[in-house]
Amino acid sequence: MNERQRARRPGGRSARVGAQVHQAVTELISERGYGNFTVGEVAARAGVADSSVYRRWGSLETLLSEVALARLNAQSPMPDTGSLVGDLRTYAAQVAREITGPDGPAVLHLAFALSSSGQQGLQASEHLRAERTLQLQSMLDRARDRGEPALDAFDVLDHILAPMYIRVLFGMVPLTPDYIDGLVDRLL
Amino acid sequence: MNERQRARRPGGRSARVGAQVHQAVTELISERGYGNFTVGEVAARAGVADSSVYRRWGSLETLLSEVALARLNAQSPMPDTGSLVGDLRTYAAQVAREITGPDGPAVLHLAFALSSSGQQGLQASEHLRAERTLQLQSMLDRARDRGEPALDAFDVLDHILAPMYIRVLFGMVPLTPDYIDGLVDRLL
Numbered sequence: 355m356n357e358r359q360r361a362r363r364p365g366g367r368s369a370r371v372g373a374q375v376h377q378a379v380t381e382l383i384s385e386r387g388y389g390n391f392t393v394g395e396v397a398a399r400a401g402v403a404d405s406s407v408y409r410r411w412g413s414l415e416t417l418l419s420e421v422a423l424a425r426l427n428a429q430s431p432m433p434d435t436g437s438l439v440g441d442l443r444t445y446a447a448q449v450a451r452e453i454t455g456p457d458g459p460a461v462l463h464l465a466f467a468l469s470s471s472g473q474q475g476l477q478a479s480e481h482l483r484a485e486r487t488l489q490l491q492s493m494l495d496r497a498r499d500r501g502e503p504a505l506d507a508f509d510v511l512d513h514i515l516a517p518m519y520i521r522v523l524f525g526m527v528p529l530t531p532d533y534i535d536g537l538v539d540r541l542l
Numbered sequence: 543m544n545e546r547q548r549a550r551r552p553g554g555r556s557a558r559v560g561a562q563v564h565q566a567v568t569e570l571i572s573e574r575g576y577g578n579f580t581v582g583e584v585a586a587r588a589g590v591a592d593s594s595v596y597r598r599w600g601s602l603e604t605l606l607s608e609v610a611l612a613r614l615n616a617q618s619p620m621p622d623t624g625s626l627v628g629d630l631r632t633y634a635a636q637v638a639r640e641i642t643g644p645d646g647p648a649v650l651h652l653a654f655a656l657s658s659s660g661q662q663g664l665q666a667s668e669h670l671r672a673e674r675t676l677q678l679q680s681m682l683d684r685a686r687d688r689g690e691p692a693l694d695a696f697d698v699l700d701h702i703l704a705p706m707y708i709r710v711l712f713g714m715v716p717l718t719p720d721y722i723d724g725l726v727d728r729l730l
Contacts, residue, residue: 387655389575459658466654467575469713470647476713483712512725516708517700524671525657525664537700 374400375407379421383460389467393417415475419482422464425457432489438497438505442538445493446514450529453522462519487511503542513541562588563595567609571648577655581605603660607670610652613645620677626685626693630726633681634702638717641710650707675699691730701729 378399382391393414397404411417433444452458469479490507498504514537518529566587570579581602585592599605621632640646657667678695686692702725706717 387577389578463654463658466651466711469711470651479713483714511708512705513701513728516704520699520704520707523654523657525667526671540701 371400371402371406371410375402375410375417376421376424379417380425380457380460383418383464384457387460387463415472418464419475419479422461422482425452425461432493434493434496438494438500438502439538439542441493441497442510442514442541443535445490446518446534446538447531449515450518450534453518454527454529459522462523505541509541514538559588559590559594559598563590563598563605564609564612567605568613568645568648571606571652572645575648575651606652607667610649610670613640613649620681622681622684626682626690627726627730629681629685630698630702630729631723633678634706634722634726635719637703638706638722641706642715642717647710650711693729697729702726 375396378396382396382399393407394404396414396417397407400407407417411420431448433441433448435441435444453462465479465482467475469476487507490510494505494507494510517537518534521527521529563584566584570584570587581595582592584602584605585595588595595605599608619636621629621636623629623632641650653667653670657664675695678698682693682695682698705725706722709715709717
């Protein structure tokens with residue numbers, strides 16, 4: 355590691371504060387729902403100063419968006435199984451596990467609430483979706499480059515993710531493996 | 543009209559109270575979001591006594607569910623155009639207009655928030671969905687009886703309604719006529 359890399363590496367304390375703040379936000383969303391807590395309450399639960407939160411994230415909206423994005427990314431790395439059907443089935447199963455888990459509905463409600471919480475929230479939501487869409491499109495483009503059918507990330511949003519999101523939001527769970535594979539097979 | 547029908551007809555005052563309370567709930571959801579107001583605040587804005595609201599609806603959850611159901615039904619009667627593609631395109635366009643209107647996102651958030659607001663909310667949400675699913679299935683069964691393809695109401699939920707709901711919740715609007723017709727054509 356050269357000096358430049360060393361200087362840019364997140365410090366141990368900074369990473370620890372980030373993890374504590376993310377955990378505090380996730381807990382408060384589960385307990386109270388989106389919009390029913392303040393930066394001060396996040397900071398108190400995380401054991402850090404309010405000013406640390408404001409300095410690093412700027413606003414509650416930005417912090418919430420980052421938490422949702424980090425959770426979705428951490429729990430759903432994009433698969434690379436060697437086939438499009440394998441990638442999509444694996445990805446869909448990962449998303450299903452994540453959104454039917456204990457914090458899943460909270461993350462979904464957060465992502466959707468952001469879009470309707472003013473201009474800053476809409477931008478944060480667009481940022482979250484843009485990053486996710488790029489990751490998904492990369493997976494689809496690998497398949498196209500192997501000579502498999504070319505799919506658009508928005509087709510996956512509309513016909514694999516949207517049905518699963520809506521069923522979780524309506525409490526129509528569990529999402530069975532047959533149901534999930536059926537969504538993939540219909541799209542292909 | 544015979545005496546029995548006359549006796550069962552909702553009185554003018556009862557209907558007026560119902561309309562005032564529904565309007566008050568819709569306004570409070572738009573202004574504050576679901577869960578951020580009380581029965582007392584609904585009653586005050588509607589100009590009725592708290593006890594009138596409790597006597598008629600029992601709880602805030604039941605009232606909120608009824609408001610969402612009434613709005614969805616009033617704004618989306620099931621079409622009967624004589625063809626399945628016509629019915630689905632008309633229905634999808636009606637839903638799109640409704641959920642992209644000023645109160646649309648509030649109604650969607652309400653319907654989804656109900657499912658995660660405890661057992662009573664989940665039951666209210668299931669009741670809302672069951673009634674809507676029956677109406678939709680009747681429209682699909684008419685097409686099947688005419689010799690057109692047999693569709694299941696849950697296919698319409700997954701591949702026409704869910705994508706539109708999710709795009710509205712993410713702020714990915716407008717929903718263009720080409721996009722909406724494309725969802726119908728893909729399902730058929």
